[in-house]
Amino acid sequence: MEEGKEGGTWLGISKKGKMAALTNYMQPKIDKNAKGRGALVTNFLTTDLDSYSYLKKVALEGHLYNGFNLIAADLNTTKGDVICYYGNKGDPEPTFLNPGMYGLSNSLLDTPWKKLQYGKQLFSDVVGGSQGxxxxxxxxELIKVMNNQDPQLPDPAIEDQGKDYILPILNQYAAVCVRCPGYGTRTNTVVLIDAEGHVTFTERTMLDADVDQWKTSTYQFKLQM
Incomplete structure (x- = not known):
């Protein structure tokens, strides 16, 4: 939505089975002249490069951006999924992710922020009880998880990374769902993919920056292998 940064996104999936998701890395000071991060997702969705090769390429230019984390995946129900991660504040090389459950907030992958651990537990509870x-x-149920506003404090790790910048909003920021004046969670997205490659993409978006107005859209399609 920022001027000069149009056309980007935080999360997307293509019918060819390419999926990517991006989060910012919280840092007290950002470079306003750095390259826009939203194109990192859209570029992957439209490239022919596989997820690992794409992240290797991104890593070469990682220093040109403010802090970010990027998940890139090649989803294939026949050959198996390949999911990779790169964060420009972490290891210089992308890593392959083994099957399992991961959490990503505004620090590196699986950094044990309390709200991240709490969110993973809520997620695990929903998945564990999802039979039937x-x-x-x-x-x-998953959208309910993403809208949990219980602050998980104290959390020295968040305070250490955010410094003085985060202290005024720490109570709100330390929750899975952030609600502050002028800042916070404005979209929830759930992507479900079954064993046959059927995708259900559900997105709940805040309207006019009004926390009481939301629109939910659902798209369904099958991956083209």
Whole structure:
């Protein structure tokens, strides 16, 4: 939405099975002249490079951006999924992610912030109890997780990374869902992919920066292998 940064996104998936997700890395000072991070997702979705090769290429230019984390995936129900991660404040090389459950906030992958650990536990509880749940009900349960506003404090790791910048909003920031005047969570996205490659993409978006107005959109398609 920022001027000069149009056309980017935080999370996307293509019918060819390419998926990417981006988070900012919280830092007290940012470079306003750095390259826009939103194109990192859209460029992957439209390139022919595989996820690891793409992240290797991004890593060569990682210093040109403010802090970010990028997940890139090649999803294939026949050959198996390949999912990779790169954070420009962490290791210089991308890493392959083994099957499992991961958490990513505004620090490096699986940095043990309390809200991240709490969110993973809530997520695990929903997935563990999802047998027999209708798909629509599972989506709603996951959206409920993403809207949890219980602050997980104290958290010295967040304070250390955010310094004085984060202290005024620490109570709100230390929750899975952030609600501050002029800053916070404005979109929830759930992507479900079944064993046959059917994708259900549900997005809940705040309207006009009004926390009481939301629009939910759902798209369904099958991956083209």
């Amino acid at each position: 749940l209708a798909k629509e009900d599972l989506v709603q």
